[in-house]
Amino acid sequence: MKLHAMLASGLLCLTSVAPLAARPAMTNVYGRDCQSLNGKWAAIVDPYDQGIPKEIFLNRTPQQDTEFFEYAFEGGLRLEVPGDWNSQRPELEYYEGTVWYARHLVVGTSAPQLPEGACVTPVEAPRDGERLFLHFGAVNYRCNVYLNGEKIASHEGGFTPFEIEIGDRLHEGDNFLAVEVNNRRTPDAIPAMAFDWWNYGGITRDVMLVRTPERYIRDYFLRLDDASDKRLRLDVELSEPAEGTEVTLRIPELGVEKTLRTDGQGHGEVTVDVRNLKLWAPEAPYLYDVELTCGGVSLDDRIGFRRIAVDGTKVLVNGREVFLRSISFHEEIPQRRGRACTPADARMLLSEVQALGANMVRLAHYPQNEHTVRMAEEMGILLWEEIPIWQGIDFTDESTAAKARGMLQEMIVRDRNRCAIGFWGIANETRPSEARNAFLSRLLETGRSLDNSRLYVAAFDNAYYMKQSDRFEMHDEFTRLLDVVAVNKYMGWYAPWPKDPASIQWAICLDKPLIISEFGGEALYGQHGDRRRASSWSEEHQEQLYADNLAMFENIPNLVGISPWILFDFRSPFRFHPVNQEGWNRKGLLSDRGQRKKAWYVIHDYYRSKREEQSRN
Numbered sequence: 001m002k003l004h005a006m007l008a009s010g011l012l013c014l015t016s017v018a019p020l021a022a023r024p025a026m027t028n029v030y031g032r033d034c035q036s037l038n039g040k041w042a043a044i045v046d047p048y049d050q051g052i053p054k055e056i057f058l059n060r061t062p063q064q065d066t067e068f069f070e071y072a073f074e075g076g077l078r079l080e081v082p083g084d085w086n087s088q089r090p091e092l093e094y095y096e097g098t099v100w101y102a103r104h105l106v107v108g109t110s111a112p113q114l115p116e117g118a119c120v121t122p123v124e125a126p127r128d129g130e131r132l133f134l135h136f137g138a139v140n141y142r143c144n145v146y147l148n149g150e151k152i153a154s155h156e157g158g159f160t161p162f163e164i165e166i167g168d169r170l171h172e173g174d175n176f177l178a179v180e181v182n183n184r185r186t187p188d189a190i191p192a193m194a195f196d197w198w199n200y201g202g203i204t205r206d207v208m209l210v211r212t213p214e215r216y217i218r219d220y221f222l223r224l225d226d227a228s229d230k231r232l233r234l235d236v237e238l239s240e241p242a243e244g245t246e247v248t249l250r251i252p253e254l255g256v257e258k259t260l261r262t263d264g265q266g267h268g269e270v271t272v273d274v275r276n277l278k279l280w281a282p283e284a285p286y287l288y289d290v291e292l293t294c295g296g297v298s299l300d301d302r303i304g305f306r307r308i309a310v311d312g313t314k315v316l317v318n319g320r321e322v323f324l325r326s327i328s329f330h331e332e333i334p335q336r337r338g339r340a341c342t343p344a345d346a347r348m349l350l351s352e353v354q355a356l357g358a359n360m361v362r363l364a365h366y367p368q369n370e371h372t373v374r375m376a377e378e379m380g381i382l383l384w385e386e387i388p389i390w391q392g393i394d395f396t397d398e399s400t401a402a403k404a405r406g407m408l409q410e411m412i413v414r415d416r417n418r419c420a421i422g423f424w425g426i427a428n429e430t431r432p433s434e435a436r437n438a439f440l441s442r443l444l445e446t447g448r449s450l451d452n453s454r455l456y457v458a459a460f461d462n463a464y465y466m467k468q469s470d471r472f473e474m475h476d477e478f479t480r481l482l483d484v485v486a487v488n489k490y491m492g493w494y495a496p497w498p499k500d501p502a503s504i505q506w507a508i509c510l511d512k513p514l515i516i517s518e519f520g521g522e523a524l525y526g527q528h529g530d531r532r533r534a535s536s537w538s539e540e541h542q543e544q545l546y547a548d549n550l551a552m553f554e555n556i557p558n559l560v561g562i563s564p565w566i567l568f569d570f571r572s573p574f575r576f577h578p579v580n581q582e583g584w585n586r587k588g589l590l591s592d593r594g595q596r597k598k599a600w601y602v603i604h605d606y607y608r609s610k611r612e613e614q615s616r617n
């Protein structure tokens, strides 16, 4: 389906299920004219949701002798944006509820009287023919946005961007912006009531004002043409339908300069033949500076080109078979006990990926910030990116299904120009049922209509050792619709070994590539003990478990890669052991302080030998 057909079918307006829904963010916000609203924001913690009846979004101050208000944003809590609230105040560590964030946007040169200590950003008034958008990289989990006392938008979903047009709502002087953020878990949410990571709340990613011309490029998708490695294809979608608008694509290094004209729906497409195109590949990244111009205004990007495909039971990148030496991480800096949100955070996590010798990351279990995705691309790391359909989802709830499609759309539209993304993950650990199959099938259709140049994958946890057949099997009809099947299996940890690991056979989806997308077990760094005893929580036990699993993997004929669980120990509210866990999932190859456990070396050596094997072939 073309971009304009999607628009017409309402596919690109999925979040409009709620009134005043924010719109999906424009593509490549960082390549546009942006002003950061990051920094300290005033905040009020509102556990009983009394901010609405008390109308704290009006930010009123007493005008008469008899007047008083039981709130004020000045003189109180300040929270850093981007960032989670849990790691900023000890009393908010476990908090799940509402927090109000506030900031003054002061437009023009006249300096309004604001209370001392107010959080203020001076903003240049939009000029004639200019539009101004308020962009949020992500807010976990739901939010309502108020400007000058009026509710202007709401958004649900904690890991994808959205925006609100505010240029025509701003006036000269003080404009009061309030964001009501709520991270309470609910059964209809995604993820739902329980999940194995910290429920960090807040405005967890960058906030920006984005300035555009009246008519601008809202979305684009530049990639290798389906039919040829010597041809590029560009689709463009304008903010408004406008026939005959010119859009120019420039890639100086390739000598490309090509202009297209949009059709009556504001959509345009063009192909360009190129010579000497260098392809991007894991561990051999190559990106081009790209410029798109419309109405004299340009936006910049860096884009790489590569092809990922399945051939029988193999995964090919640029026609070459690749073994996926993957690792997972949460969007968390364990040393800080908080969300990762800056380029420096991304650098820390991805450097550890490279140190391990991995060539891919499974971004667990939700779209992570754009800094991470872009940096992985610069570093030559392939990515699997997924939405947080994680166990416990109510597949019978239509509103949940619409939300899932909205999240998938927001993720794909944000990142489909990123060639590092090889896999779109649609679900983790779901069990077969009619409702589940229908839910995931529609999700897959949405995904494929937005981007069919990636492989679609889901991770399952219903593979079992069958005594009768003496091998691992998994019976799940839904796998037929996927390009690649992935299995999470914790042999030696949640499941005891039925026999000698090296003698265990696998027969799962033998006609497709298979990834072991999770395996592992817990160990407390520095703890030594019996390598055969899980309850020793020892590095030796974890090391043995890794060696046993690697031995078993030799017997998976369609194995194309593995992704151990997980790079770092991470915080989890249901890891209760008072000595060995203390609220941490200890399956990391690295401790919460970044120390290497023995199992790290097992994977490091394995990845080195896999890499050498690949370079010999």
Ligand code: GCB
Pocket (backbone or CB within 6 Å): 196, 365, 428, 429, 461, 488, 518, 565, 585, 587
């Ligand atoms: C899983 C989940 C992952 C958990 C992991 C565990 O199967 O996909 O999110 O953290 O197991 O450690 O139990």
